Amino acid sequence: MIPNDALHDLRTFLGERLSTGKSDLSLHGRSETWHAEMPPDAVAYPKDTAEVARIVQICAAHGVPVIGWGVGSSLEGHASAPRGGVTVDFRHMDAVLEVRPEDMLVRVQPGLTREGLNTALRATGLMFPVDPGANATLGGMAATRASGTTAVRYGTMRDQVRGLEVVLPDGRIIRTGSLAAKSSAGYDLTGLFVGSEGTLGLITELTLRLHGQPEAVSAAICAFPDTAAAIDTVILATQMGLRPARIEFVDAATAAILNAHDGGDFTEAPHLLMEFHGSDTGVAEEAARFGEVAAEAGGSGYAWATRPEDRNRLWSMRHRAYHTILASRPGSTAVVTDVCVPISRMGEAIDHAAADIADSGLPGPILGHVGDGNYHAILLVDRASPEELSAAKGLSDRMVAHALDLGGTATGEHGVGLGKLHFMEREHGAGWDVMGAIKRAIDPDGIMNPGKLIRQN
Template structure:
């Protein structure tokens, strides 16, 4: 039982769609995270579920690790082959299989990206809502339980996956869930696989929920003097039932970076970026109500627009705040980390994180999906100064510890991967041993994305 034997057998099965070329392995050996590059021993490019099943059977027989790969946009090292073995590139399985307009759902392959799906849906009046920023594959988004700026209204991948097909660690092909909007039958295997980071099964098909494209969309920016005012405005807006589609916090450091990168001229103070969906009259009313609430909490310079180009520019800048920050410091690298807390503790968590960054001498910005208490920090360092990386990692670790102390979680979006395993016991306690039992039951050899999420040694 060896990895090399598995590779030889996979070459017989896949021919040229099995590569051991250094250039191909290198592309699959790094992601968007700060973790060191780790090259897999080989890369496979399956085209059907049945091929995935055959690949897994060969790897299981030879004890060869398998790590599913989308586009490599993960931020905690999820898709790195840290124990060698096979990188399973799913990008050739990228078809839209069915669209059911009346039922507002679509059946897709896992290698399809979210932007490609929405382009396919353009003429239907429907759209897929989950937007993590990166143009990620839907399989990767399901595996990491992605969310993003729209989650406050439309939910995360957990809420938008109706059913899935997956290949288990022994090669069995299973289906979980259905196109029905609810069910009271059996264990929630779909819910177990969504967010399992490829450690329990390899997703080969998804049925996803679609939404009607709103007739009216407006977006706005509003400046605040401090984080407390911005968060107070968010809490009141949600309590009043204003149907926010997006409500994002962007701190002063990030506004300065975005201004320089995107040629914008926003006041360099904390901001809320917001968006409203509905009828043209409805979004106008929602924007006016929000403006009144914001003013009560010190919000000023409130600007809103229904212009599609202006909205696109605003959200493009927001999604790329991390790259905007790096652009201000050529040659620097960064860590992107996230935590999530109850909304009532959000201002405290953000203020404490900013204070820690400044006292530690760490350059960086904080943004957040404040409608659900989730915020991100981009922490930057010079790679030629090893001590700076350690300082940045320590700041990120203290952010996680603060989130737990405030009743939250160490990650609302990015997941665990290899980067946050050390916090699993602190967050989940004895439940970690139950998770380990599930992992051992479904993957007794530990070949599916080994070393991620849980330490089983």
């Protein structure tokens, strides 16, 4: 519990923007997946960096945990509060602070969502490309080093963050990075905080790279006889220099669910979904060449379209896929895998996972970002069945172990949180201890998002 003195100090300047209501606490203790609800003791709603710093200073003085919150779209329990404390909700810090079109940069507050940023950029001819599917906040995306469907062309959050403003565990405010395109000045503190999952400080401002809105966009879809043919197509197309903005994979089970529950018209076979960005001529040529590569690998039904309504329908269906899959088994929750492997081993990894899922008897559709070797199995479990949850977690662990054997990682984009903590030592070895040393140096009292990412004392 939070000491009464700390609650009094927080209420003194936050007033009604400090909540201890049961429904508010419950909301801020939930996860999008199987993780149990772990609510904080209070939720603070700051309006600026100075208020964030004051919140952290009060919490530090009383040894109270501090957890950052965007919109709660993370999948590994990142924003839960296993030790109670204060959740800092950034919904009131959602402004575009400055657009610098000549530098192709923008400064934003952390509570702004990626869709909100792109809406604000419409008249500039620029866009922010990282698309994890969920309309996540930019602060949360930086904290988890998110990526998504467009990473194959534009990169992940690691590639877009030029600089940060961060409130440290003692309440100090620092700035990392600069407006320059490059720097050799000291440690890369920006890179340190991107992906730190709120364990080192709270991000209160971001300077982000922007990209030009493409002149033309087309989307394409193609069915394949098996997973290997689809992955071979991606590898060959990449080797030929083709650079789709998106290359997504859905297996036959996912195709069947999208048909039954979201109005899809897929053949029940593995598919690639692509999107091409560029000039009118360049997009047409790239789409045609990709179709030729797909046909040589046994692909069929290759079709591409440029009408916005057709493209939007395809990608909105893809973005809804997680919730559509959940709805296909009423009353279920999901254990969501997030392994990433060298693309040369992706077909092997997916086939290995599919065979294990089939043997388990659990529903487990597979989809993912094959352009960069990242796939997800959505393992559906009955909320009321501890046995099914245990079986699904075992499946997930075996997928991670196999990915690590192939030279991959436990998480390509969702982050560690609580769910992947037990694989950190195997993946990083002594490097995990180095992460712990950094944590202790910056946050010696361990108040920032405790229980996540690093080895626990």
